[in-house]
Amino acid sequence: MPRAVPMAPRAKRRDRIPAFKSLVWMASLAPVAVLADRIFLFGQFTGGAFVDDPVELIQHWTGMAAMIFLFLTLSITPLRRLTGINTSQRFRRLLGLFSFFYASLHVFSYFIFDQRMQLGPIAEDVLERNWILVGFLAWILLIPLAVTSTGGWIRRLGGKRWNRLHRLIYPAAVLIVLHFIWQTKVLEMEPLIYAGILVVLLAGRWWVRRRT
Amino acid sequence: MSETRHPHPSEVTPESIYVNRRTFIKRASLAGIGGSLVAGGVWARQKNAPRVEGAFDDDLTPWETVTGYNNFYEFGTGKSDPKKNAQDFRTDPWAVEVTGEVREKRTFPLEELIDGLTIEERIYRMRCVEGWSMVIPWNGFMLKDLIERLGPTEDANYIEFTTLLDRQQMPGQNSPILPWPYVEALRMDEAMHPLTILATGVYGKDLPPQNGAPIRLVVPWKYGFKGAKSIVKIRFTKRQPRTTWNEAIPREYGFYANVNPDVDHPRWSQATERRLGEFFRRDTLMFNGYGEVASLYEGMDLRKYY
Numbered sequence: 001m002p003r004a005v006p007m008a009p010r011a012k013r014r015d016r017i018p019a020f021k022s023l024v025w026m027a028s029l030a031p032v033a034v035l036a037d038r039i040f041l042f043g044q045f046t047g048g049a050f051v052d053d054p055v056e057l058i059q060h061w062t063g064m065a066a067m068i069f070l071f072l073t074l075s076i077t078p079l080r081r082l083t084g085i086n087t088s089q090r091f092r093r094l095l096g097l098f099s100f101f102y103a104s105l106h107v108f109s110y111f112i113f114d115q116r117m118q119l120g121p122i123a124e125d126v127l128e129r130n131w132i133l134v135g136f137l138a139w140i141l142l143i144p145l146a147v148t149s150t151g152g153w154i155r156r157l158g159g160k161r162w163n164r165l166h167r168l169i170y171p172a173a174v175l176i177v178l179h180f181i182w183q184t185k186v187l188e189m190e191p192l193i194y195a196g197i198l199v200v201l202l203a204g205r206w207w208v209r210r211r212t
Numbered sequence: 213m214s215e216t217r218h219p220h221p222s223e224v225t226p227e228s229i230y231v232n233r234r235t236f237i238k239r240a241s242l243a244g245i246g247g248s249l250v251a252g253g254v255w256a257r258q259k260n261a262p263r264v265e266g267a268f269d270d271d272l273t274p275w276e277t278v279t280g281y282n283n284f285y286e287f288g289t290g291k292s293d294p295k296k297n298a299q300d301f302r303t304d305p306w307a308v309e310v311t312g313e314v315r316e317k318r319t320f321p322l323e324e325l326i327d328g329l330t331i332e333e334r335i336y337r338m339r340c341v342e343g344w345s346m347v348i349p350w351n352g353f354m355l356k357d358l359i360e361r362l363g364p365t366e367d368a369n370y371i372e373f374t375t376l377l378d379r380q381q382m383p384g385q386n387s388p389i390l391p392w393p394y395v396e397a398l399r400m401d402e403a404m405h406p407l408t409i410l411a412t413g414v415y416g417k418d419l420p421p422q423n424g425a426p427i428r429l430v431v432p433w434k435y436g437f438k439g440a441k442s443i444v445k446i447r448f449t450k451r452q453p454r455t456t457w458n459e460a461i462p463r464e465y466g467f468y469a470n471v472n473p474d475v476d477h478p479r480w481s482q483a484t485e486r487r488l489g490e491f492f493r494r495d496t497l498m499f500n501g502y503g504e505v506a507s508l509y510e511g512m513d514l515r516k517y518y
Contacts, residue, residue: 050274050276050277050280052276052277052280052281052291052488052489053281053344053486053488053489054489054491055486055491112492113486113491113492113493114484114486114493116492116493121481121483125481129479
């Protein structure tokens with residue numbers, strides 16, 4: 001059905017953003033869908049093998065997703081600097097919140113399934129085992145960032161203070177990678193690759209800041 | 213070995229069907245699929261799921277998990293490596309050398325060694341030192357019956373089991389992660405306990421290679437690593453033999469390796485375990501729930517003899 005009033009070109013351009021945004025949403029929730037299929041529907045739609053240990057699968061996938069979304073969040077600004085495309089900035093908050101979403105699923109699957117919400121054993125485990133401690137700290141650092149991600153909080157804090165607070169993403173990213181490296185029994189290749197990616201992301205920022 | 217018959221009470225229904233159905237019901241009810249969102253409905257459905265006689269109150273771990281999630285470092289360190297790498301493993305012919313403090317000192321063809329021993333089904337919990345567990349329907353015979361037939365001498369205080377050393381068939385033996393071949397051992401009274409079996413089958417079938425074919429040790433109150441697989445040598449000794457994990461990392465793995473929720477592994481707690489397939493960890497039981505063996509360790513400090 002043709003529209004009665006032709007849209008202005010500017011409005012048309014803006015319209016594509018919600019469409020793209022829903023695509024990003026769908027892609028961001030894909031890990032949840034795949035997990036649900038593997039565990040509850042025996043991989044009918046995504047083809048995986050029989051899952052012997054669903055909790056291990058949940059923890060691996062949510063942990064990886066939290067880390068990858070954090071890296072994506074960190075790569076939005078360099079991407080803008082390199083390409084000059086400004087719209088991507090709109091997705092930074094969405095990606096950051098998805099990182100927190102997956103990190104929270106990861107942490108709560110540990111609280112609920114491994115520790116059955118018993119505070120004593122949780123505290124003992126977190127304090128006694130370094131690799132759990134650094135992962136836990138990373139999640140704690142992400143909490144204020146998620147809370148203050150709204151426009152209201154940016155106004156309330158003021159851009160400068162908000163920016164300073166949100167630099168917590170850097171230590172959080174380092175702790176997450178450390179958590180990943182430490183949780184393997186022997187030194188494995190995969191965590192080191194992610195450590196390498198983080199080094200590139202952080203070094204790139206430092207380099208840009210020095211030049212400007 | 214293929215002629216060995218392993219009778220199984222559930223032969224009327226292939227285990228892959230009933231076990232999968234049960235797993236599905238369990239997971240579906242946890243997800244709230246099928247309108248059983250009400251907690252009461254969830255539990256009612258689990259209670260109505262078929263159970264196997266003699267399995268305590270525990271459901272059997274599915275065949276797929278029992279034969280697809282294995283620690284058998286001779287075939288690789290990943291949990292799915294043994295199934296992948298052991299499929300061409302030759303178990304026929306198989307011979308077992310019997311040596312040490314024993315009357316009948318010679319190498320037996322496996323058929324002769326176990327000929328006439330009563331093979332029965334034993335449904336045992338299996339608790340891995342790593343913190344996960346299964347419930348497995350083994351087919352095997354009491355080790356005590358074999359020991360009585362072999363006739364150990366008065367000096368036999370321990371019995372030692374050695375796994376095959378074959379770097380061609382067992383690619384994992386090419387990396388020096390453990391001192392090969394794998395050796396495990398028991399005190400003679402542990403070996404003579406009626407719970408201790410040598411298994412030749414699982415789920416009513418011959419043992420698949422990844423589970424330690426053609427013959428392996430099963431000691432249900434000890435951590436899984438005590439259960440030597442693919443045994444080629446049985447030796448009776450006067451003194452406590454050196455055992456593989458204990459030799460590799462003595463601080464973490466003891467000779468006794470009794471399941472004990474009160475004695476932690478240096479790197480993790482042993483108080484709880486995850487039954488494979490379940491979501492919530494459950495409490496680990498002393499001696500893995502086989503309290504009848506407690507008298508074997510009377511007066512021993514189990515923190516020292518872990």
